[in-house]
Amino acid sequence: MKGYKHEIATRRKIRSSFLFFLALTLLLVIVTIFSYPITAVTMFKSITSTIYALTIISALYSGANAGHSHPQQVRDNGNSILNKGLNPDIFHYLGQYSPRYTVKDDSTSVPHGCHVEVVNTLERHGARYMTNSALTSANATLVKIQNALNKSQNVSSDLVFLKNASLLTGTNDLVPYGALQAYYSGRSTAATYPSLTHVAPFVRGSGDLDDLNDRVILTARYWRLGFEGKPFPSGSFVNSADVRSAAQHIPNTDLNISEKDGQNNTLDVSTCTNFENVPSSKGEKGAQQSFAQTTILPIIGTRLQNRLIQSGAPQNFNLTGTDLINLATICSFETLGRASVQDGKLNISQSPFCNLFNSTEWPIFGYAFDVGKWQGVGYGSQYYKANGQGYLRExxxxxxxxxxxxxxxxxxxxxxxxxxxxxxxxxxEKGPVVYFDGSHDNNIAPIVAAASLFNGPALTTDYNAQAKPHNWYFSHIAPLQGKVVFEKISCQPHKSEYIRIRANDATLDPKTYCGTSEDNDQHHGKQHKHHGKYYKQLCPLNKFVDQLAFVETDTEWNKCYS
Incomplete structure (x- = not known):
């Protein structure tokens, strides 16, 4: 932490010195020109001296900033590095399996006369391997295709890789790409809020080290490493074992909350009994399968199925909705899971599975992931407020x-x-003023819904429903290592308190979580002139508290048992 604060202070001093000497040099040139007779020789000497001085100053300035030639890559959570080479027409439509990306490059500036007092960043774990059940299902799809093509000698060139393809065998664990995501997120947080780095953050993870259920915990630790301004561990990272091994030498979390059965945990809620007993047909999988029947199979399934038959599959070969969704998810897991990190540098290439679908088909898959989470853990679930209220109370x-x-x-x-x-x-004085909370997509979804974020038209599973307007895009909410940042902001002259919410670099419209009353609009109008254009990004803290009055009652939680 001391090293990072010293780095920030040094760069500020160098920047100030550069501007001072630049102004002084220009002043001397002006004085020289207007104080003496101007001759060609005098003019030449003046210009030469100026160029020489500016060259020296520029060299000093550049040297002081060595290693920081891409400051934007720090402030944008490393997204420009992490997503380089990944086709946005694919990877922005993978829902919870999208890697975090910059949804909108909004400024982090606060209104005139205001400053950020407290930051609470809620972040999903970084990229991981498939879960056990997902890997079993994906392998079944792949084997089904391989058996259909195994005797064919006429497989199309873009499909031939399927004959010998194999999937990564790891499950659940954080992969090197995910560790690097978390590291950049921590660095970005410190760079965005330098005035809050004077005290240590409070870092919470969720999971159990004794069961190796540690992907959230490791994410939190790599985040802290980045926040403290320390380098990413040297050496080669090719799998989750490397991530776990290197973590022995990086900072710890302040608290890990167990995810074992029966444990109360606001970062991984599993104690709402009625929610846990919802049949899969009524939840995420049911919504995905319904949309697969109306849209994915007739539009995408028919095309890919015919191509496989043309490549030698039997005439009666068919792809199910599960098969198609599996193939889409494989694109993400094979790309991110096989990425390696060497001495902090990312090496990644897009999996050939990603080329199975075209640019008009990926938004359809994206909606399948959206509607699944909307129905399963978002606004479509009657338990979303119950599952989100504990964290919001905190x-x-x-x-x-x-x-x-x-x-x-x-x-x-x-x-x-x-x-x-x-x-x-x-x-x-003693901290913390920055909080990191590591969680899961199925926990972040009900939290943001309970806070009235990303609300809008209900999602349906009708034919071509993806073409209808909606606000619940899950790759904007909780992609792999996605983050929702809550800021408490204080403004002069009356020390008024506000909240601002940012999700994956996009500042959210406060009207969605602050109310749209005439009184609220008039309040913004009066303050806008004094505080400037960023004021409309803020919600008065008392209004935010009023909107969430239910979190301090048992009304919603009682639905879990009634």
Whole structure:
């Protein structure tokens, strides 16, 4: 941390010195020209001296900034590095399997007279291997295709790779690409909020090290490494074992909350009984399969199935909705899972599985992932407020400087949240003022929905439903290592308190979570003139608290058992 703060201070001093000497040099030139008779020789000497001085100053400035030739690549969470070579027409439409990308390059500037006091960043774990069940299903699809093509000698050149393709055998664990994602996220957070790096952040992970259920914990640790300004570990990272091994020498989290059965955990809620008992046909998989029947199979399945038959598959060969969704997800997991990191440098190439579908088909898959999460854990689930309220109660506690209520039941762990050691409130002097919370996509979804983020028209599974307007794009919400950042902002002259929310570099419209009352619009109008254009990005903290009044009651949580 000291090294990072020293680096920031040094660069500021160099920048100030550069501007000072530049101004001084230009002043001397002007004085020289107007104080003496102007001759060709005098003019030549003046220009030569100026160029020489500027060259020296420029060299000093460049030297002081060595290693920082791409500052934007730090502030954009490393997205320009991490996504280089990945086709956005594919990887922006993979929903929860998209790698994090810059949804919108919004400024992080705050209104005139304001400053960020507290930052709460809720982040999904980085890229991982498939889960056990997903890998079993994906392998079944691949074997089905290979058996259909195994005797053919006329397989199309763009499909021939399928005959001998094999999938990565690892499951669940954080891969090198995911570790690098987390590292860049931490670096970006420190670069975006340099005034908050004087005290250590409070870093929470979720999982269990003894069961090697550690992808969120490792994400949190690599995030902290980046935040503290330390280099990414040297050496070769080719699999999850390398990620785990190197983590022995990097900073720890402050707290890990267990994900074992029966544990209250706001970062991985599993204690809402009725939600856990929802049949898969009524949840994410059911919505995906319904959309597959109406749209994916007739539009995409028919085309790919015919191509496989033309390449030698039997005439009665057929692809199911599950097969097609599996093939789309394989594109992501094979690309990100096989990426390697050598001395902090990424080596990645796009999997040939990604070429099975064309640019008009990927948005259809993207919607399948959107509607699945909307129905399963988002606004389409009757339990989204119950599953999201525990975390939001913690968020309000941090932003109002009041310990969270422990009496009314939620997913809150009362033992942890009842202690200032495991749930510290913000402190400018001793910290923390930056909070990192590592979580999962199925937990971030109900949190953002309960906070009224990304709300809009209901998602359906009708034919071509992806063409209808909607706001719930899951690659904008919780892609691999996606992040939703809540900022508490204070503004002079009355120390008014506000909240601003940013998701994957896009600043969210406060009207979605702050209300659209005439009173609220008038309030923004009065303050806009004083604070400038960024003021409309803010929501008065008291209004945000009012909108979330339900999180401090048991009304929603009771639905889990009634």
């Amino acid at each position: 968020l309000l506690a941090r932003f109002t400087d009041k310990a969270p209520p422990l009496a009314d039941p939620t997913s809150l762990n009362t033992t942890l949240d009842g202690s200032s050691k495991t749930f510290p409130l913000p402190s400018k």
